[in-house]
Amino acid sequence: xxxxxxxxxxxxxxxxxxxxxxxxxxxxRERVLDAAREVFAAQGVDAPMSAVARRAGVGVATLYRxxxxxxxxxxxxxxxxxxxxATAFEEAQADPNPGHGLYTLxxxxxxxxxxxxxFETVFMAGxxxxxxxxxxxAVAEERLSHLVQRARDAGQLREDFAPADIPLLLLAxxxxxxxxxxxxxxxxxxxxxxxFQSFQAHPPSRPAPLPPAPPLDLSGLQRPVSAR
Amino acid sequence: xxxxxxxxxxxxxxxxxxxxxxxxxxxxRERVLDAAREVFAAQGVDAPMSAVARRAGVGVATLYRxxxxxxxxxxxxxxxxxxxxATAFEEAQADPNPGHGLYTLxxxxxxxxxxxxxFETVFMAGxxxxxxxxxxxAVAEERLSHLVQRARDAGQLREDFAPADIPLLLLAxxxxxxxxxxxxxxxxxxxxxxxFQSFQAHPPSRPAPLPPAPPLDLSGLQRPVSAR
DNA sequence: CCATAAGTGGACGAGGCCCTCCACTTGCCC
DNA sequence: GGGCAAGTGGAGGGCCTCGTCCACTTATGG
Numbered sequence: 001x002x003x004x005x006x007x008x009x010x011x012x013x014x015x016x017x018x019x020x021x022x023x024x025x026x027x028x029r030e031r032v033l034d035a036a037r038e039v040f041a042a043q044g045v046d047a048p049m050s051a052v053a054r055r056a057g058v059g060v061a062t063l064y065r066x067x068x069x070x071x072x073x074x075x076x077x078x079x080x081x082x083x084x085x086a087t088a089f090e091e092a093q094a095d096p097n098p099g100h101g102l103y104t105l106x107x108x109x110x111x112x113x114x115x116x117x118x119f120e121t122v123f124m125a126g127x128x129x130x131x132x133x134x135x136x137x138a139v140a141e142e143r144l145s146h147l148v149q150r151a152r153d154a155g156q157l158r159e160d161f162a163p164a165d166i167p168l169l170l171l172a173x174x175x176x177x178x179x180x181x182x183x184x185x186x187x188x189x190x191x192x193x194x195x196f197q198s199f200q201a202h203p204p205s206r207p208a209p210l211p212p213a214p215p216l217d218l219s220g221l222q223r224p225v226s227a228r
Numbered sequence: 229x230x231x232x233x234x235x236x237x238x239x240x241x242x243x244x245x246x247x248x249x250x251x252x253x254x255x256x257r258e259r260v261l262d263a264a265r266e267v268f269a270a271q272g273v274d275a276p277m278s279a280v281a282r283r284a285g286v287g288v289a290t291l292y293r294x295x296x297x298x299x300x301x302x303x304x305x306x307x308x309x310x311x312x313x314a315t316a317f318e319e320a321q322a323d324p325n326p327g328h329g330l331y332t333l334x335x336x337x338x339x340x341x342x343x344x345x346x347f348e349t350v351f352m353a354g355x356x357x358x359x360x361x362x363x364x365x366a367v368a369e370e371r372l373s374h375l376v377q378r379a380r381d382a383g384q385l386r387e388d389f390a391p392a393d394i395p396l397l398l399l400a401x402x403x404x405x406x407x408x409x410x411x412x413x414x415x416x417x418x419x420x421x422x423x424f425q426s427f428q429a430h431p432p433s434r435p436a437p438l439p440p441a442p443p444l445d446l447s448g449l450q451r452p453v454s455a456r
Numbered sequence: 457c458c459a460t461a462a463g464t465g466g467a468c469g470a471g472g473c474c475c476t477c478c479a480c481t482t483g484c485c486c
Numbered sequence: 487g488g489g490c491a492a493g494t495g496g497a498g499g500g501c502c503t504c505g506t507c508c509a510c511t512t513a514t515g516g
Contacts, residue, residue, distance in 0.1 A: 021492090021493095022482090022483060022484075022491095022492060022493065023483070023484090024482075024483065024492095024493075024494090025483090025492075025493060025494090028493085028494085048472085048473060048474090049473080049474070049475085050472095050473075050474090053495095058494080058495080059494060059495035059496060060474090060475075060476095060495080060496080061475090061476080061477085061493090061494065061495060061496075062493075062494060062495075064474095064475065064476080065493080065494085068475095070474095124406070137446060140446065141445070141446045144446065158435065160437060160438050162441035163445070164441040164442055164443070164444040164445060165418070165422075165441065166446070167444040167445060167446055168404075168415050168418065168419060168441075168442065168444055171403045171404050171406065171407065171415070171444075172400035172401070172403045172404065172419055173400070173403065174403045174406075175399045175400050175401065175402045175403020175404070175405075176396070176399050176400065176403065177403075178352070178399065178402075179399065187396050187399070190393070190396065191396060191400055194393075194422075194423055194426040194427075195422055195423070195426070197426045198422040198423070198425045198426045198435070199422075202433065203431050203433070203435065205430065205431070205433070207386065207426070207431065209388060210388050213390035213392040213393065213396075214392055214396060215392070216392040216395040216396055216399075217369070217391070217392060217395060218365060218368065218369045218372065218394070218395055249462090249463095250461095250462060250463065250512090250513060250514080251513070251514090252462095252463075252464090252512075252513065253462075253463060253464090253513095256463085256464085276502085276503060276504085277503080277504070277505085278503075278504085281465095286464080286465080287464060287465035287466060288465080288466080288504090288505075288506095289463090289464065289465060289466075289505090289506080289507085290463075290464060290465075292504095292505060292506080293463080293464085296505090298504095
């Protein structure tokens, strides 16, 4: 085996370690990630790669060199946000009032879901190759079912509440994400409130008031239809 | 102006009147519509036109000649289904029990929403050029707000229920449509039940039982991600 | 059975996006 | 400064979909 003239102890891991990168390259990598976050949030994770590159002010080649596949870029772009999400799960589990913890957690997740189209896809679909997420996901699921169990034991959830109702709720909220955030956000809050009142084991005869209704009407339902 | 040698009193309206068509052409038109319904239901209204043509066993040219734009095809393909929908609105309005009428109506719509991806888009977005729908939509909206009013007057809906909660519910259900129908259908029923229990003005201290939970878990959230 | 016009299918150019390749530039270490 | 490998940008080939065009086929009325 020929000796290594390179002074680098190890090759760069794919888009992983900005440690060994040249200064300008590292800067560009960050710009790409920032651009990806913006573009994905606005247009979803299927946005053209060239759009991300343009926004970042780099060529496509630069983007592909650092992130060989779309999944790699998506994974890297949402790493932070998923970490925040994981923290939220921890905090929820730590909450002494399980019902409150659950509600707060879901409200947080739903806010992000409805605000960031990219996150919506990543979180709901589990992006391929985002294998690292699998562990997070498993942990999250663990924490969540604990939380549900505790809340039910504490008499805060009705008997026939099922763990599957959580993904059900998340899917429902993600349906609101088709609307612009100004509408989707109040809509999500209102939906959450409605659902949580139904989830309660012993609803008060006079239910708590709702957050304001979103500006929605039947003819205002807008979903971006590809108008080619 | 030159005289008209044609024996036809009027030109064929675009994709509208199969009356003046040659027999084989009319047959092909129907085959195209059937194919469109199937393909749109399975893949959504953005499915390639060529897929519809192939399924119908005709060339693309035939398809384009009969339906010059995608919208025209979509409009024609969902005409019947929207008529059914309009009927459902009428029936709901005619129901002596407004709460029951409202629930039945929404359950019907939601079932279709969750079963047919094409209908979901058409109904939620109002397809461009589907101007004829606008009238239906206006009528529907009229009926709906009547129904809500009556239900609230009858003490079947809580005070702070807003008409905007109907589109909210529809959007939420359409979020479930990302799942395969086997999952989405029970999910929709359960979600509807939850929400209706929340909508009630005076919920019983012991809420009615729920329909069975859908087979959903966090890691099972599937959304077709373009795996290019 | 024939003339004719309506109808048909597949080839084809346009346009968009993906991703690679390569000649050029630039930071880094001496 | 100077050499060099790391880094870069944009051109270009491949693939897919759209929608049109035209030479061929076929229903229909006499």
